Structure formats: C-alpha cells, structure tokens
Amino acid sequence: MIKKILKxxxxxxxxxxxxxxxxxxIMAPILIAIAIAVFTPGLNDTTVNLAMLESxxxxxxxxxxxxxxxxxxxxVExxxxxxxxxxxxxxxxxxGDSYEIVVQGNEPEAVPxxxxxxxxxxxxxxTKEETTAELMSFGHTVPPLKTxxxxxxxxxxxxxxxxxIAISIVEEKTENTINAVNVTPLTQTGFVIGKSLFGGLTALAGIVIGLFITGYGDINWIMIILVGLSSMILSLVVGFIQGLTSDDLMEAASNVKMLFLPIAGSIAGYELLADKWQWTMYWSPFYWSYKANLLILSKTADWPTVLLCTGMVIALSLVVYFLARPKIREGLS
Amino acid sequence: MISVKNLSHLYNKEGKPAVNNISFEVEKGETFGFLGPSGAGKSTTQGVLTGLLKLQKGEVNVAGYDVSHVQNKRFNKIGVSFEQSNVYGKLTAKENLEFYAKLFDVETRDAQELIDLVGLSGKENVRAGEFSKGMKHRLTFARSMINNPELWFLDEPTTGLDPAIAATIKDIINAQKAKGTTAFLTTHNMYIADELCDRVAFIIDGEIKLIDTPKNLKLKYGQKLVDVEYLEGGKTKKETFKTIDEADRNKLAEVIKKHDIQTMHTKEATLEEIFIQVTGRGLV
Structure with a gap:
C-alpha cells in the first residue's frame, strides 16, 4: 500500500x-519569505520613537x-x-537635573x-565606539513585526x-481519471492519503524553506512541524471538499480562497482583541496554530502550551473532517 | 467468470430502475456482448460489475469476488477500458501507463509494448493532453491491458476510431480472446458485437430481452432468402429464392447452372435487424 501511495x-x-x-x-511561500526578509527590519534596526524638547x-x-x-x-504640551x-x-x-519618561501607557514594555x-x-x-556591547532586545529575541x-x-x-489539493482533484475530475484509479487495487483511503501527502509535504517544505530564508533557522523545529502538520488537517479537508464540488480550476481556487477569511479573522482576533475577548476566537483552529507559531517563532514556547494549541487544532479540524467525510467519500466514488 | 442474479439498480428512489431484475452468466474465456441503445442500462450494469457503482439489489460475483464486499485486490484480475478516454493530460503516454502499472500487485506488461500494440509508436513521450480524441481512446484501451486481466470490461472499444484503427483494436481483442481472456463488451455497435462476441444479450429499458449466440439469432430470425442478379438475353435480372422451399432451391440451381451470375447474397438478418425485431426499438 505504501508503495502505491508514494506513486x-x-x-x-x-x-x-x-x-x-x-x-x-508551490513557489508562493518562498517568494513571500524573500519579501519579508528584504523589507522587514532586522532586530538591530529596531528602535523607539522619542519626543524631546527643542530647548x-x-x-x-x-x-x-x-x-x-x-x-x-x-x-511640553x-x-x-x-x-x-x-x-x-x-x-x-x-x-530639574534629571528627566522623566512620559508614555501613554499602552506601549510595549520595551519602549520605556x-x-x-x-x-x-x-x-x-x-559612546558607540567605547563599547563592544550590542543592544539585542527587550523581552524579545526576535523582531515582533517580522515574527x-x-x-x-x-x-x-x-x-x-x-x-x-483542490486543483489536483479538479484535474482528476475533469480528466475523469478518478474512475480509472477506482478500478485498480489502490484503495480510496490510499488515494486520499497520497493526495494529502502531496499537499501537506509541499506546504511543509514551503514553511521550512520560508523560515530559513527569513532567518528563523534556530527555532524548535519539532514544535513548528507539529503545529504545521496539525493545522494542515483542516486545510486538506477543505481542499478535498472544494476540489470535489468545483467544476473547474478557477472555481476551486476562488472557493479555497474563502479560507483566507477565518485565517485573517483569527490573526486579527489574536493581535487586536483584548485578553478578556480572546475566548471569542477559540472556535478557530487557525487561532490556536497562530498563537502556537508566534510563541515558537519568538522562542518563548513551552511544550505544554504547544501541545494544548496542537490538541485544539486537531480536535477542531477533526470535527470538520467528520462532518465532511460523507461528502468526500461520495465525491471520490 | 461473471454471475449476476436479479440485479436491480436505482439512481433515484422514486424513479424507474436503470436496471431491473436482470440475470446472466459469463463463462471463462467467453466474449460476452451487452447490447442496447443509449440509456438501456449497459453502463449501469458495467458500473456495478466493476464496482464503480454500489450494488443495491441482487447477487453479483465477478472473477471470484462478491461485489457486495469491496475488495480492491480483485482489480488485479480485471481490466477496464472506458468509453470516455480518461488519461492524465500532463503525463506522457508512457508515464500514464507506468503510473497505473505501479498500482497493481501482479506482473504488468511493458508500457512501450502496449503503446506499440495500439499504434502509438513514436508518441510515447508526448503528453496525453496533446493527443487527439482517438489517440487518447487508444491509450485508455492500452491501459486496460496493463495487468494482463483475466476479465476485461470493454465499453464501446471502437467508438470514434477510424476503420483502420478499429480493425487493429478488434484484432487485439481477438488475440486476447485466443489467450483465454474473458471479455464483457458493452456496445451499441452490432457489427462489432457480431464479429467479436460468442454470446450477446439485448438490453432495453433496464431489462434483458434475449441472450444467445449471434449465429443462433441469425438462424432463428434470418429470412433464409438468397438475392441473385444474373444476365439473361443481355439484360440483368434480379430474383429472390427461398432456401427452405425445394422448388426455389431447384430454380436457384438452374439459374446458377445456365446464367452468368452478377451478384448473389444470402439475406441473413443482421444483429441490428434482429434487435429491432425483438425489442421493437432501434439502437440509437
């Protein structure tokens, strides 16, 4: 079976x-990573804004x-x-003889x-010339914006x-090759695993290459791969459903793009909502994966938190999978 | 090799069954023709036999496997040639066959040998997406032989092919038959069925109307007449003689003896004529 799946x-x-x-x-994550590496500031470029008196x-x-x-x-006013x-x-x-630092109160601790x-x-x-020390960060080991x-x-x-996955399935549908595969000893499960591996490994390779390009080569790779793989479950399920329900490539691509909404919503929710409202995003697997990835990328992640986030991602994705499974099986028959 | 008992299949629970209580058997080494017009239930029956459609009612045993229990390993013994070609357009002809070959657990045929066999020599490294409809059909047909099937499902194997290529395909089917391959041929082309099949079944409106050998059908339903054109006194005369009438037989012998025969045809019925006679319907 493994040989057939690999085929x-x-x-x-x-x-x-x-x-x-x-x-x-396949190339998109690499291009985005290059753009991030080129245009976002490095850690030593990180600075603060200061207001001073002309006098x-x-x-x-x-x-x-x-x-x-x-x-x-x-x-001063x-x-x-x-x-x-x-x-x-x-x-x-x-x-008097010293200075007071005045801030609004909602700045990161690093600013004051x-x-x-x-x-x-x-x-x-x-002076700069007299010291060998280098300012690295305040509470951050990597730049927050870049992260x-x-x-x-x-x-x-x-x-x-x-x-x-959606594109691949639509092609199989339009060329009617699913029927041809269905009359071989390859099982439907094997076919689904083979296709999922294709989407999953491609995305995983994109993530790994992207992280190296953006300078995150020294993070905990086991954690990032664990979170990456778990968050792919939902993406793959959606890919299969959209592939099986779309009639052409453009329709499939535009339908899958709908995934941007929960992803963007989850990111915005995590970044903008106050702590007391964070629970409103707990339904989204992307929220948990974003949260886990942020901790891993900023090197502040611990295993209990990562495992909790991964567990939530898997549990929520499996709910969607079991709801969608009959439709996937029907579509592949 | 195939045993079907009381098979029925519905696409819509409230609609008319696509196949209604049909039964037949196909012996090992036999080429069995399943003939009928579009919508008669041919493809539905083949779909159930190949496992592409779920068995709803009846008992179906194919190549020693009960199709109500899904076992994909049965496809090691089965080859399916689809009416609509279905190959990967972005893979070359050879890559297509090599991909499918790896999905079987049995010894498979050489991709290049099959490509040559169906007349696609020199096109093995061309992507199937660039093929004409006929070429894709031949590649689909070649793929159905990749696992040396014991049981071969052929759905309209010569449809859309030019006469020369169709003749090649018929020769290949006959060669496989000589090797002992059992074939289940679905077609609405009675000439193909007449040439290739040991037995044929006529199906219409989801029901089998008749199963017999083409020869028996012709004997039973043929008119047993001979049309003769001959020269008499410089003029061409045309007469029809009944071969079952002694006076006509003697007269025919006399004509052959005394006159220059221009043309002579037995008026045995074609399968198509018999089909219309039996079912009251045409084949289109």
Missing amino acids: VLQKDFKTSRRDFMAAYI DDAAHIEYMEQFAKVEVFES DMEARVEKRDDIAALVPA GYTKVLEALYQLGA MFVNMMISMTVMLAGML
Missing part, C-alpha cells in the same frame, strides 16, 4: 510541476538620534499631545525600558496546501 504522491508532484498555477502556488541640550538630542528616531517639540497619538512614542521631559537605558547610557557618557509577518506566511502556506 500517487510522485505522480501529483510530476503533474503539478507541469501546471503553471500549481507551480506558482534641550543639542548634544543630548544628537546622542539620542544615534539610537532612536527623535522628534523635537517646542513645548506639544510633546504630551504627540504621546497621546495612536503609535508608540516616549517623551523625555526635563525635571529602551528609553530608560538610552538615557542612562547618555548620563554615563557611554508576525512570518507567522502570517505560515498560515497562508497552510491554506495553499488546500488549494493544491
């Missing part, structure tokens, strides 16, 4: 290499400009008005922390696995 896998790889759309889908010591402003993006204002705007910025307000360290270094008279983009790339690649 289906090999055949699907061969036919997809000869199909423009499938080849593009402040020019040397002080010049010193800070080496390490932070500095905006100067005429008055102007600085405070600036701090109250939506983005993250800290104001250095003179208070980084500002405090910079001010201390200035007070101590430390978010890479995590989104992983989610999208998982969805592409479903799209590959």
Whole structure:
C-alpha cells in the first residue's frame, strides 16, 4: 500500500510541476519569505520613537538620534499631545537635573525600558565606539513585526496546501481519471492519503524553506512541524471538499480562497482583541496554530502550551473532517 | 467468470430502475456482448460489475469476488477500458501507463509494448493532453491491458476510431480472446458485437430481452432468402429464392447452372435487424 501511495504522491508532484498555477502556488511561500526578509527590519534596526524638547541640550538630542528616531517639540504640551497619538512614542521631559519618561501607557514594555537605558547610557557618557556591547532586545529575541509577518506566511502556506489539493482533484475530475484509479487495487483511503501527502509535504517544505530564508533557522523545529502538520488537517479537508464540488480550476481556487477569511479573522482576533475577548476566537483552529507559531517563532514556547494549541487544532479540524467525510467519500466514488 | 442474479439498480428512489431484475452468466474465456441503445442500462450494469457503482439489489460475483464486499485486490484480475478516454493530460503516454502499472500487485506488461500494440509508436513521450480524441481512446484501451486481466470490461472499444484503427483494436481483442481472456463488451455497435462476441444479450429499458449466440439469432430470425442478379438475353435480372422451399432451391440451381451470375447474397438478418425485431426499438 505504501508503495502505491508514494506513486500517487510522485505522480501529483510530476503533474503539478507541469501546471503553471500549481507551480506558482508551490513557489508562493518562498517568494513571500524573500519579501519579508528584504523589507522587514532586522532586530538591530529596531528602535523607539522619542519626543524631546527643542530647548534641550543639542548634544543630548544628537546622542539620542544615534539610537532612536527623535522628534523635537517646542513645548511640553506639544510633546504630551504627540504621546497621546495612536503609535508608540516616549517623551523625555526635563525635571530639574534629571528627566522623566512620559508614555501613554499602552506601549510595549520595551519602549520605556529602551528609553530608560538610552538615557542612562547618555548620563554615563557611554559612546558607540567605547563599547563592544550590542543592544539585542527587550523581552524579545526576535523582531515582533517580522515574527508576525512570518507567522502570517505560515498560515497562508497552510491554506495553499488546500488549494493544491483542490486543483489536483479538479484535474482528476475533469480528466475523469478518478474512475480509472477506482478500478485498480489502490484503495480510496490510499488515494486520499497520497493526495494529502502531496499537499501537506509541499506546504511543509514551503514553511521550512520560508523560515530559513527569513532567518528563523534556530527555532524548535519539532514544535513548528507539529503545529504545521496539525493545522494542515483542516486545510486538506477543505481542499478535498472544494476540489470535489468545483467544476473547474478557477472555481476551486476562488472557493479555497474563502479560507483566507477565518485565517485573517483569527490573526486579527489574536493581535487586536483584548485578553478578556480572546475566548471569542477559540472556535478557530487557525487561532490556536497562530498563537502556537508566534510563541515558537519568538522562542518563548513551552511544550505544554504547544501541545494544548496542537490538541485544539486537531480536535477542531477533526470535527470538520467528520462532518465532511460523507461528502468526500461520495465525491471520490 | 461473471454471475449476476436479479440485479436491480436505482439512481433515484422514486424513479424507474436503470436496471431491473436482470440475470446472466459469463463463462471463462467467453466474449460476452451487452447490447442496447443509449440509456438501456449497459453502463449501469458495467458500473456495478466493476464496482464503480454500489450494488443495491441482487447477487453479483465477478472473477471470484462478491461485489457486495469491496475488495480492491480483485482489480488485479480485471481490466477496464472506458468509453470516455480518461488519461492524465500532463503525463506522457508512457508515464500514464507506468503510473497505473505501479498500482497493481501482479506482473504488468511493458508500457512501450502496449503503446506499440495500439499504434502509438513514436508518441510515447508526448503528453496525453496533446493527443487527439482517438489517440487518447487508444491509450485508455492500452491501459486496460496493463495487468494482463483475466476479465476485461470493454465499453464501446471502437467508438470514434477510424476503420483502420478499429480493425487493429478488434484484432487485439481477438488475440486476447485466443489467450483465454474473458471479455464483457458493452456496445451499441452490432457489427462489432457480431464479429467479436460468442454470446450477446439485448438490453432495453433496464431489462434483458434475449441472450444467445449471434449465429443462433441469425438462424432463428434470418429470412433464409438468397438475392441473385444474373444476365439473361443481355439484360440483368434480379430474383429472390427461398432456401427452405425445394422448388426455389431447384430454380436457384438452374439459374446458377445456365446464367452468368452478377451478384448473389444470402439475406441473413443482421444483429441490428434482429434487435429491432425483438425489442421493437432501434439502437440509437
């Protein structure tokens, strides 16, 4: 049976290499990873925004400009008005012989922390040339923005696995080759496994290559592969259903794109909802996989959390699978 | 090799059965023709026999396997040539056959040998998507032989092929028959059935009306007449003689003896004529 499953896998790889759309889908995660690597800032480029008074010591402003993006204002009121705007910025307000750091209150801890360290270094008279130290992070081992983009790339690649399956099934349908396979000793289960391996392995390869390109080669690979494989279950199920219910490639591709909605919704929910509202996203397997991947990519994941997230992804995906199984079996007959 | 008892099949629970209580048997080594017009129930019957359609009612045993219990290994003994060609367009002819060969557990035939056999030599490395309809049909036909089947299902094997290629396909079927392969041939082409089949079944509206050998059918339903055109006094004369009438037989002998015969045809009925006579319906 394994030999036959591998033959289906090999055949699907061969036919997809000869199909423009499938080849593009296979290449998409790699192209996205290159874009992320090129356009998102590296960790050492990470900085904070600082608001300072125009009347402040020019040397002080010049010193800070080496390490932070500095905006100067005429008055303390102007600085405070600036701090109250939506983005993250800290104001250095003179208070006698020292300075006070004024923030809005909703910034990451790194913002006031980084500002405090910079001010201390200035007070101590430390210069770039005198130190061998390098500022790495405050609470983060990798850049948060880049991590978010890479995590989104992983989610999208998982969805592409479903799209590959859908395209492959539609081709089998239009060429009527499913009937030809059905009169061979290959079982329907073997056929489904072969096709799933094709979508799953392609997406997994895209994720691995993408992570290396974006500089995440030193993460816990067992964790990331575990989460990746579990989150593919739902994508593959959707791929099979859409493939079997669509009449042509374009219809299948556009139907699978609907998966973007729960994926994007899950990401937005995780990133934007307050802690007390996070439970509203618990229904989505993509929420759990995004959460687990974020922890793994930022190297703060522990096994209990990863296993909990993986378990939730598998459980929710299996519910969808069992609901869809009769339709898949009927479509393949 | 095939045993069907009281087979019925419904596509729609409230509709008319596509196949209604049919029974027949096919012996090992026999070429059995299943003949009828479109919508008669031929493909439904073949679908159930090959396992592509689920058995709903009746008992069906194919190549020693009860089809009510799904066992894919039975396909090691079975070959199916579909009416509509179904090959992977992005794979070459050879890749198509090699892929299917790997799905069987038995010794398979060489892909190139089969390609040559169906007249596709030189096209083995061309993608099937670039093939004409007839070429795809030949590749589908070749694939059905990949596992040296003991039982061979042939659905309209010569439909859409030019006469020369159709003749090649008929020769291949006869060669397989000589090797002892059992064939279940579904067609609405009575000439093909007449040439290839040991026995034929006429199916119409989901019911089998008759099963017999083509020879017996012709004897039973033929008119037993001879049409003769001969020259008499410089003019061509045409007469029909009854071969069962002694006076006519003597007269025919006299004509042959005394006159220059231009044409002479026995008026035995074709299978198509017999089909119409038996079922009251045409084949299209």
